[in-house]
Amino acid sequence: MREMVYPSGGFRRATRYVIHRMSRLPDEPHRIARGVFAGFLIGFLPLPGLQFVAAWAAARLMRGNLLAALLGTFNTNPVTTPFFAVFAMTLGHWLLGVEAPLTAEAIARAFGHAGVDLWHNFVAIFTTDTMHWQGLIRFWHDIYVPYFIGALLPGLVISAAAYYVTIPVVQAYQKARAAKHEDRKDRRHKLRTTVAEAAARLKHRGDKAEKSGKGDGRL
Numbered sequence: 001m002r003e004m005v006y007p008s009g010g011f012r013r014a015t016r017y018v019i020h021r022m023s024r025l026p027d028e029p030h031r032i033a034r035g036v037f038a039g040f041l042i043g044f045l046p047l048p049g050l051q052f053v054a055a056w057a058a059a060r061l062m063r064g065n066l067l068a069a070l071l072g073t074f075n076t077n078p079v080t081t082p083f084f085a086v087f088a089m090t091l092g093h094w095l096l097g098v099e100a101p102l103t104a105e106a107i108a109r110a111f112g113h114a115g116v117d118l119w120h121n122f123v124a125i126f127t128t129d130t131m132h133w134q135g136l137i138r139f140w141h142d143i144y145v146p147y148f149i150g151a152l153l154p155g156l157v158i159s160a161a162a163y164y165v166t167i168p169v170v171q172a173y174q175k176a177r178a179a180k181h182e183d184r185k186d187r188r189h190k191l192r193t194t195v196a197e198a199a200a201r202l203k204h205r206g207d208k209a210e211k212s213g214k215g216d217g218r219l
Contacts, residue, residue, distance in 0.1 A: 005076060028064045029170040032066030037163040039072020044084070044155030046147045072162070088154070092146025095153075100142040107143065114139035 039060035059069035113135030121131040
């Protein structure tokens with residue numbers, strides 16, 4: 001649980017690790033960038049428990065790299081999410097014209113009423129009780145829809161920026177990796193050539209010494 005809230009190496013190291021993993025993906029830079037776009041966007045949206053599935057579906061739809069999309073969902077964390085959620089709900093309320101109060105007490109009350117309705121409706125499936133929807137409808141109207149709309153707009157902007165940043169980063173990494181691979185290949189080739197030449201010289205010397213020894217024997 002502590003690792004989920006704050007990684008032992010810090011957020012900077014965790015971010016560098018995710019970027020490193022994305023850069024090493026064996027795919028075209030544009031496909032990786034499309035996967036990053038899908039993962040980043042889904043990571044901002046309020047889809048608890050469904051982010052991996054939604055990121056996979058979005059990446060398939062955009063023909064992006066699936067693993068990059070899954071890694072992209074880690075753009076949010078439990079520390080920054082509450083602040084972004086408040087910002088997104090505030091923006092959503094303003095865009096949709098929702099006049100419901102957006103205080104901590106009002107948010108907690110909306111979640112509480114929605115939870116009560118969910119449990120009551122679940123129990124009502126097995127009993128004769130009537131299902132209640134008022135709390136869920138209020139939660140949908142005052143919390144979820146404003147959050148979704150408010151997160152979608154900045155999410156699109158940030159995801160688009162991540163898309164355009166990812167392409168040159170992956171291209172540079174892949175070029176550097178290819179150059180390093182070629183350098184290693186050249187070194188191995190030179191080493192094999194050197195060993196072969198040394199073996200040939202030793203064999204030549206051995207053959208020459210053998211011929212010299214046979215000549216001395218005839219004398």
